[in-house]
Amino acid sequence: MTMKAILIDRHGDADVMQYRDTEKPSPKANEILVQVYATSVNPVDWKIRQGDLQAVTGLSFPRGVGSDFAGIVAEVGAKVTRFRIGDAVYGAVNPLMGRAHAEYVAVSESQAALKPSNMSFAEAAAVPVAAVTALQSLRDLGDIKSGQQVLINGASGGVGTYAVQVAKAMDTHVTGTCSRENFELVESLGCDRVLDYRDTDFTKEGIKYDIIFDAVGKRNFWDCQEALTPNGIYVSTLPSLEDVAASTVTLLLPGQKAKLVLAQPNGQNLTEIKTLIEVGKIRSIVDSNHALSDAIAAHRRSESHRAKGKVVISVLSET
Numbered sequence: 001m002t003m004k005a006i007l008i009d010r011h012g013d014a015d016v017m018q019y020r021d022t023e024k025p026s027p028k029a030n031e032i033l034v035q036v037y038a039t040s041v042n043p044v045d046w047k048i049r050q051g052d053l054q055a056v057t058g059l060s061f062p063r064g065v066g067s068d069f070a071g072i073v074a075e076v077g078a079k080v081t082r083f084r085i086g087d088a089v090y091g092a093v094n095p096l097m098g099r100a101h102a103e104y105v106a107v108s109e110s111q112a113a114l115k116p117s118n119m120s121f122a123e124a125a126a127v128p129v130a131a132v133t134a135l136q137s138l139r140d141l142g143d144i145k146s147g148q149q150v151l152i153n154g155a156s157g158g159v160g161t162y163a164v165q166v167a168k169a170m171d172t173h174v175t176g177t178c179s180r181e182n183f184e185l186v187e188s189l190g191c192d193r194v195l196d197y198r199d200t201d202f203t204k205e206g207i208k209y210d211i212i213f214d215a216v217g218k219r220n221f222w223d224c225q226e227a228l229t230p231n232g233i234y235v236s237t238l239p240s241l242e243d244v245a246a247s248t249v250t251l252l253l254p255g256q257k258a259k260l261v262l263a264q265p266n267g268q269n270l271t272e273i274k275t276l277i278e279v280g281k282i283r284s285i286v287d288s289n290h291a292l293s294d295a296i297a298a299h300r301r302s303e304s305h306r307a308k309g310k311v312v313i314s315v316l317s318e319t
Contacts, residue, residue, distance in 0.1 A: 178197065
C-alpha cells in the first residue's frame with residue numbers, strides 16, 4: 001500500500017521537497033504505526049534537508065523529512081506493550097531519520113507517549129522536539145532549582161516558548177529576550193522580565209544568571225561568561241566550534257560550565273511534559289498551520305526566523 005509523504009531526492013532549499021506517493025511503512029515488533037494527524041517543523045528538519053548534517057545523515061535518497069508527530073495508533077508490533085490500536089499519541093522519530101511529514105509513521109514505542117488530553121493534534125505535534133529540548137536543557141543539563149535566575153535567549157521561538165514555561169514550572173525567575181513586538185506573547189507565558197535583544201545586551205547589564213539557555217544559538221559561552229554566576233551553567237542548542245571547545249574546557253575545571261543539548265525525545269520525557277500540559281503549566285504556541293501538500297511554505301516560514309512558537313503541518317482534519 002502507498003501513502004502521501006514529503007520526500008527529497010537531493011539536499012537543497014525548500015523547493016527540493018516533493019509531496020508524492022511512497023510505500024506505507026509496516027511496524028517492526030517493537031514499533032507502533034501511527035496515522036499522522038499533524039506534524040511540525042523544527043530547525044533540525046530543514047538543516048538536514050539543506051545538507052548541513054550530511055556527514056551524519058549520509059547521501060542516501062530518497063529520504064523523508066520531519067520528526068514531530070501526533071496521531072492515532074493504527075497498528076502495533078508483536079512486542080509492543082504500552083499502546084493499543086486507537087490510542088491518541090504524540091512523539092518524535094530520530095530527526096536524522098526524518099520521516100514524520102507523512103500520512104503514516106512507524107516509530108519505536110519508546111519514542112511516543114499518550115497525547116495530552118487537553119490539546120488538539122496540531123498543538124500536540126508542536127511539542128516533542130522543542131519541549132523536550134527545553135526540559136533536557138534546563139533540568140537535566142542546567143540542574144535547575146527553585147528560586148534561581150534563568151535567562152532564555154530567543155524566548156518567542158519554538159524552543160524558547162516552551163523553555164520559559166518549563167523554567168516557570170520549576171519556580172524560577174525568568175528573563176527572556178525577543179523582539180519588542182513579541183513582548184506580550186512572552187509575558188503571557190509567565191516571563192518575569194523581557195528584554196528587546198536589539199536594544200539591550202543582557203551580557204552587559206551586570207546581572208548574573210544561574211542558567212543562560214541560548215535557545216537560538218546566537219551567543220556563545222565566552223560572550224555570556226560575565227553574565228553567569230560563579231557556578232552558573234550555559235546551555236546552547238548550536239554546537240558551534242566555540243561552544244564545543246568551551247564545553248571541553250569547563251568540563252575539566254571547577255565553576256562555570258558550558259553544555260550543548262542534542263535532544264532525543266523519549267516516552268518518559270513526553271509523559272512528564274504531558275503532565276505539565278494537563279495541569280496548565282505548558283501550552284503550545286502555534287505560529288501557523290499548513291497542509292501537508294504545502295510543506296514548502298511551512299519550511300520557509302520556519303527558516304524565516306520570524307515564527308512565534310511552532311510551525312505546524314496538518315495531515316488530517318480533526319473534525
